[in-house]
Amino acid sequence: MAYQRSALMQERLADNRQRILAAARQLVAEGGFRAASVTAVAGISGLSTGAIYRYFPSKAALFVEVLSSAVAYECTILSAIVDGEGSATARLRAAVESFARRALQGPHLAYAFIAEPADPEVEAARILCRRDFSDVFKRVLRQGIAGGEFPKQSVDISAACIVGAFTEALVRPTEHRAKRKQDQALIRSIVDFCERAVTGTG
């Protein structure tokens, strides 16, 4: 008769899958993609290398999921801000600030997600992720322009520029970690830059 997974087994498998993802995320956060070999993921997740391949077809597929789930989460946060209350300017500022603050909390992870070398499949996923981010910003831009708050501009390009701007400004200090105080000023400057870029005032 057909083999049927018990609920307990079902759970354990799902749990293993999550543990693998968590292990991969942890390794990326600590040492970047470079440190995240399949063997290392297996070690931390408490499974064997072979077992990983029962849950993910390839290393690349695993890391694509790590990346895109993390980005999806960040996007929900940004979306909530962007689709919230207040002027377009205020919402733009809040979104950029929130992103920057969170990125500085987990600097390595942010770097890996935003800029670190990875193989082509992951790279392709990253491009889509960046687009996801810029899509969120496009929404405020459109609203701001429609409401006369922002001057006319290409929302596609402005959104890309915003993502690029705070990305670059955030990735740089990621290497030589600065103190909290400077973080405050950094975030402020980035937010101001983006506001000026979009509104043409300041």
Next chain:
Amino acid sequence: MAYQRSALMQERLADNRQRILAAARQLVAEGGFRAASVTAVAGISGLSTGAIYRYFPSKAALFVEVLSSAVAYECTILSAIVDGEGSATARLRAAVESFARRALQGPHLAYAFIAEPADPEVEAARILCRRDFSDVFKRVLRQGIAGGEFPKQSVDISAACIVGAFTEALVRPTEHRAKRKQDQALIRSIVDFCERAVTGTG
């Protein structure tokens, strides 16, 4: 008695070195770092793989030189613009426009230099190169602020944001190449974005 290289030999060696660099640059331009194996470089330059190692201690060292010499060249172009005539705003616009135009001419090369995955040594060199770019922009920013043309702002961070902004906006279309007409509009939008970001007007 001590062996001494004749002038002719000297020249041939220097020539080989240049050919190796040129071959490496060509391969990167055509297919990115991925296509630029030592064997391929050897093939194009007309030397053997072993010979490459008489000129460069490692593949990474070779590509670090390819990258940094190309960037140094771009920086001299930008510097000439930035240290030239006109208002700070005009020079900033001209610099961004020039960079963007050149990047769109050799899209693959620009992508490779700006964003393509590479090994850690090359990556480290890239970080320095980006800093070189932003240093040029810092100069106009300082002048613009000193002359009251730009509002007060962190030149470090604004410069990083500028580099990040046009980088991101340029890398994106690099994949699905667009037509010349759209290039014009793209450049325009990027330049406008950067001007607004820095001047707070527009």
Next chain:
DNA sequence: ATAAAAAGTGAATTACAGTTCATAAAATTG
């Protein structure tokens, strides 16, 4: 011309990580 030194060759070596697979362990069914 011949010996010594340097430069060039390219197949063999090395290094490394992702992936597979024969085998073992565990889970499910009757």
Next chain:
DNA sequence: CAATTTTATGAACTGTAATTCACTTTTTAT
């Protein structure tokens, strides 16, 4: 509890590309 199916193991395999090195060719010096 035997039979069967699924899941787990981890050493071996594989593919790739950088690097080396024993050997050849070329260049320089006497």
